[in-house]
Amino acid sequence: MKKQIKEVVGNYIVEPTPNAVAKGVSLCDSHPREIWRLRRHAFKLAYWPTGPNGDFGEPDIDYYDLKALRAHRISALRIDEKINGFNNVRVIFFRSNTPIYGEPLPRIWLLDTFQKKSRRYTPHQQKALLAVKKLICIRHYNGDQNA
Amino acid sequence: MTEYRYQNHHLFKLYRCIMSGPALPEVPTLDTISTRQYLHAYQECSDEVRELVQELFELISDPECDEEAKHTAESTLVEALFPGVTADLMDNDRTLMSLAETAPEYQELVAEEEAFRTSVKEIMDARGLTQGDLAELIGCSQPAVSNVLNRPCRPQMRTVKKFAVALGVEPIELWAEWQS
Numbered sequence: 246m247k248k249q250i251k252e253v254v255g256n257y258i259v260e261p262t263p264n265a266v267a268k269g270v271s272l273c274d275s276h277p278r279e280i281w282r283l284r285r286h287a288f289k290l291a292y293w294p295t296g297p298n299g300d301f302g303e304p305d306i307d308y309y310d311l312k313a314l315r316a317h318r319i320s321a322l323r324i325d326e327k328i329n330g331f332n333n334v335r336v337i338f339f340r341s342n343t344p345i346y347g348e349p350l351p352r353i354w355l356l357d358t359f360q361k362k363s364r365r366y367t368p369h370q371q372k373a374l375l376a377v378k379k380l381i382c383i384r385h386y387n388g389d390q391n392a
Numbered sequence: 393m394t395e396y397r398y399q400n401h402h403l404f405k406l407y408r409c410i411m412s413g414p415a416l417p418e419v420p421t422l423d424t425i426s427t428r429q430y431l432h433a434y435q436e437c438s439d440e441v442r443e444l445v446q447e448l449f450e451l452i453s454d455p456e457c458d459e460e461a462k463h464t465a466e467s468t469l470v471e472a473l474f475p476g477v478t479a480d481l482m483d484n485d486r487t488l489m490s491l492a493e494t495a496p497e498y499q500e501l502v503a504e505e506e507a508f509r510t511s512v513k514e515i516m517d518a519r520g521l522t523q524g525d526l527a528e529l530i531g532c533s534q535p536a537v538s539n540v541l542n543r544p545c546r547p548q549m550r551t552v553k554k555f556a557v558a559l560g561v562e563p564i565e566l567w568a569e570w571q572s
Binding site for chain 2: 261262263264266267268277278281282284285286289292305307323324325326327357359367369370372373374376377379380383384388
């Protein structure tokens with residue numbers, strides 16, 4: 246993180262949660278090359294556009310909102326490259342609007358990462374993802390769930 | 393529950409492997425933490441965190457909860473109750489990432505990405521194509537092409553394919569490890 250702040254790129258600071266780190270490492274079976282492959286895709290989210298019309302002009306960030314969690318700004322990044330041999334890897338992220346005090350940019354928080362096996366996100370998955378976001382807001386945004 | 397320990401075991405194995413530093417502390421899991429530790433941690437929590445912990449417990453104990461959600465809920469529960477442990481974990485993770493530039497595996501990935509950008513630019517130069525021309529062929533905006541060609545990012549494989557189709561070459565000419 247210190248490094249990212251020092252060399253600010255893009256529009257957001259991308260920060261993984263411990264859950265995302267642990268799940269990512271597990272998915273990659275601890276192979277450094279695969280972990281970095283996954284990271285280099287996920288950290289592209291730093292270039293998430295901030296324009297008023299949300300115009301991407303960007304063919305490379307392939308994402309969708311989780312319908313039931315759209316109001317919470319929780320979305321999924323599709324990764325179109327095999328990660329440790331797995332297809333359909335998703336990185337779930339929460340896009341904050343407010344920079345943390347002292348930081349130049351708002352953060353995109355990586356909540357989770359996994360191989361998507363079914364079409365729908367179960368209500369339990371959605372609750373668990375929302376809980377990760379809630380904890381972030383409690384710890385970093387004084388409990389403001391609209392941060 | 394064992395899964396969480398398993399995940400962290402992998403993380404630590406990775407740290408040890410790459411950093412070859414001193415032995416790292418064990419991370420508590422829902423299995424290894426005593427009731428007393430739990431109660432103590434819970435008592436120390438703010439009301440907001442307690443409410444969240446209760447939600448997570450309900451989720452984990454729901455027999456209909458799927459494994460993916462359970463893993464996420466369990467690691468978030470540990471994070472909520474024992475923030476110091478996960479803070480150490482994240483510090484180690486940042487240290488690991490700061491070593492990326494010297495790691496050969498990382499450099500190989502960066503080289504793949506650079507080779508893609510160089511190949512596209514060479515083909516464009518050879519054919520006298522501008523970024524605007526290529527954007528038109530792909531069906532996106534010129535800034536989008538510029539972003540792909542100038543940002544130090546890893547392209548999606550479908551992006552590689554789009555560029556290859558637009559340039560009339562095989563994807564493997566742009567991406568050496570291409571797998572159809």
